[in-house]
Amino acid sequence: MLLIHCPYCAEERPEIEFRHAGEAHIARPDAMADLSEEAFQGYFFIRDNRKGEVFERWRHIHGCGRFFNAVRNTITDKFLATYEAGKPKPDLDALKAQKGTSA
Amino acid sequence: MDSPVGMERIHPLQNRRGASAHVGLTPAPPAIRIALRAGGDALSALSMAIGLDLPRAPKTAVVNGDGDRSVLWLGPDEWLLIDDGENGEAADLLARLAETGVLHSAVDVSHRNTAIMVTGEAAASVLAAGCPQDLSLKAFPVNACSRTVLGKIEVVIWRMADDMFRVECWRSFSDYAFAFLSEAAKDVR
Numbered sequence: 001m002l003l004i005h006c007p008y009c010a011e012e013r014p015e016i017e018f019r020h021a022g023e024a025h026i027a028r029p030d031a032m033a034d035l036s037e038e039a040f041q042g043y044f045f046i047r048d049n050r051k052g053e054v055f056e057r058w059r060h061i062h063g064c065g066r067f068f069n070a071v072r073n074t075i076t077d078k079f080l081a082t083y084e085a086g087k088p089k090p091d092l093d094a095l096k097a098q099k100g101t102s103a
Numbered sequence: 104m105d106s107p108v109g110m111e112r113i114h115p116l117q118n119r120r121g122a123s124a125h126v127g128l129t130p131a132p133p134a135i136r137i138a139l140r141a142g143g144d145a146l147s148a149l150s151m152a153i154g155l156d157l158p159r160a161p162k163t164a165v166v167n168g169d170g171d172r173s174v175l176w177l178g179p180d181e182w183l184l185i186d187d188g189e190n191g192e193a194a195d196l197l198a199r200l201a202e203t204g205v206l207h208s209a210v211d212v213s214h215r216n217t218a219i220m221v222t223g224e225a226a227a228s229v230l231a232a233g234c235p236q237d238l239s240l241k242a243f244p245v246n247a248c249s250r251t252v253l254g255k256i257e258v259v260i261w262r263m264a265d266d267m268f269r270v271e272c273w274r275s276f277s278d279y280a281f282a283f284l285s286e287a288a289k290d291v292r
Contacts, residue, residue: 011162016252
């Protein structure tokens, strides 16, 4: 079973306690009402869906209940890091160097 | 208390017993349960009100001196308070919390939950049949507690002693939880 480190519980917990919650670091536009339909569509529906390292939200729904962010490789399913919601994006190159994975 | 026939509240696991040579399963008696949520600056006032220090460390339960009231850490701003109800009702506790005047949310969930006591040398093994967490004494010591999964349902488990766990589950899931643990107990040797 995949173990995911919850930054709030401060330990690794089994995958089954967690739920994926979409892409992270999507900024909500300030003046939502003034957005064109295309711009709103871009904000609301369009996601990168990249292959490789992605920044995602996860929720420890059957544990502490908190949302947090994670950096995961979509090919290997390896988590490079997890960090509390609201924290800035960690530096991807530094993380990869630290974990010894190639791009 | 006098009440007309059929008006007594029936425990969802009334008369259920489960046991093997190595583990015992017993429905826990009714208790007061309060789902408490608050931010860091409210904790000292709330702790005073309930007479117990709200734990800030993850996966930790704290029990008072008499052993009749405990608080379980569920999340960074969430606790489960369990009281055996000998010294007043849930409403009294809610009132005492409200008197503090600090921002918090306290919800009486006494009848939402029920609990199963899993005891005996094989208690951890029986729980491990459906709980994916590491329940060894090293990873899950006495007074560790956590919301987690048991089979198909969500539960809160609390290790009260080396060989005793309290499994809190929703009342409507308690039949499933008890049957699951009974089946697991058959397999543990």
